[in-house]
Amino acid sequence: MTRKKVKLAFITNDSARKATFKKRKKGLMKKVSELSTLCGIDTCAIIYSPYESQPEVWPDTRGVHRVLAQFKRMPEMEQSKKMVNQESFIRQRIAKASEQLKKQHKENREKEITQVMYQCLTGKGLQNLMMADLNDLGWLIDQNLKEIYKRIDELKKTAPPPPPPRPPPEAPQVTTGNLHLLQEQKPAVGLTMDAMQRPQWFTDWMNNPSDHQQMNSFGHGDEMMLSFTDNNHNTMWSNAFFP
């Protein structure tokens, strides 16, 4: 069994083509046989090749005639309903692959925006994002918030009333609305967020709305753009975020 990907085109090398034909014809016959056995159905195959004047068939002459007769007994419409030739079959394959591509692309997009969201939660700025990204990001945040609210409700209902809480150090800051910066290094206890760990530039930026004017610099000079909108993002956008 070859591990190399075979190009889906006529094999120009004569000996290679003949060898391939021999192998694949054998394999095809095997598959026909297996299908018939495993599913208990009637089937036949007729193969003409440039190498022999007589066709090769499965199961045998008698079997082929039987299936062909059965086939011809069916109304024309039934015969043609699921009939395909190369052109129509390949078109079907293209359509299916296209669907899968769309789906995969969507999934990847969601994963990408999720990464962006987490990056933003830990302090990366929003200024390099394009309009489409912001839209998608906003949508994703909403989805997540919905889930979070729901989960919080669940937990509150099922959990016993909590013991008098030790005052979390960040509590006052949460209520005044400062961005609760999540840190990448997980603190030992997991709950204390030291305000001093917040980069000063970020706090300044947050507290100075007037500075936001600078952020309208989509497409400026050498700023790195997240270009999710084109299809060639095999190069991971993460290059923009992982210095």
Next chain:
Amino acid sequence: MTRKSRGRQKIEMTRMSKESNLLVTFSKRRSGLFKKASELCTLCSAEIAIIVFSPGKKVFSFGHPCVESIVNRYLMKNSTPSSSTLQLMEAHRNASVRELNMQLTNMLSQLEAEKQCGEELSKIRKASQGTCWWEAPINEIGLQELEQLKAAMEELKKNVANEDGEAHWGGVKLFAGCSWGVEF
């Protein structure tokens, strides 16, 4: 090792016992069979017809150049030399098949690339879940941390809204025209 599917496992060559499995197997294998036949035609210029009756008595058939011509050729048993018109038609057909195969190949490699991309993204996410508790699935996060995450998210939401509002594209409604969101 438990597997989701039976692929790459040895399977006994007798009629399948479970009806539901049989139907699925039929569907998949029939499709795969036609694919193999199509490839044989493309790679080696073979001319093939395959006729398959389904468990539900419907009939599927594949034929190149077409089922009818192969069946007739087989039943007639005489090799009629094809007229020049027929040859021309066949040449046309083969040209468009070549074209389609190229399209298909292109689409399949794009698909492969996207899948790779997806795997990379999943790897990254998994890697950071070790150090970042907030990246875990929401169902796995504890209540207190969840409250923190909630606050941070709400803050981020405000920032995004501000960012949107100040963008050059004046008048664009927030979260409208999301490229894929609504389709989830």
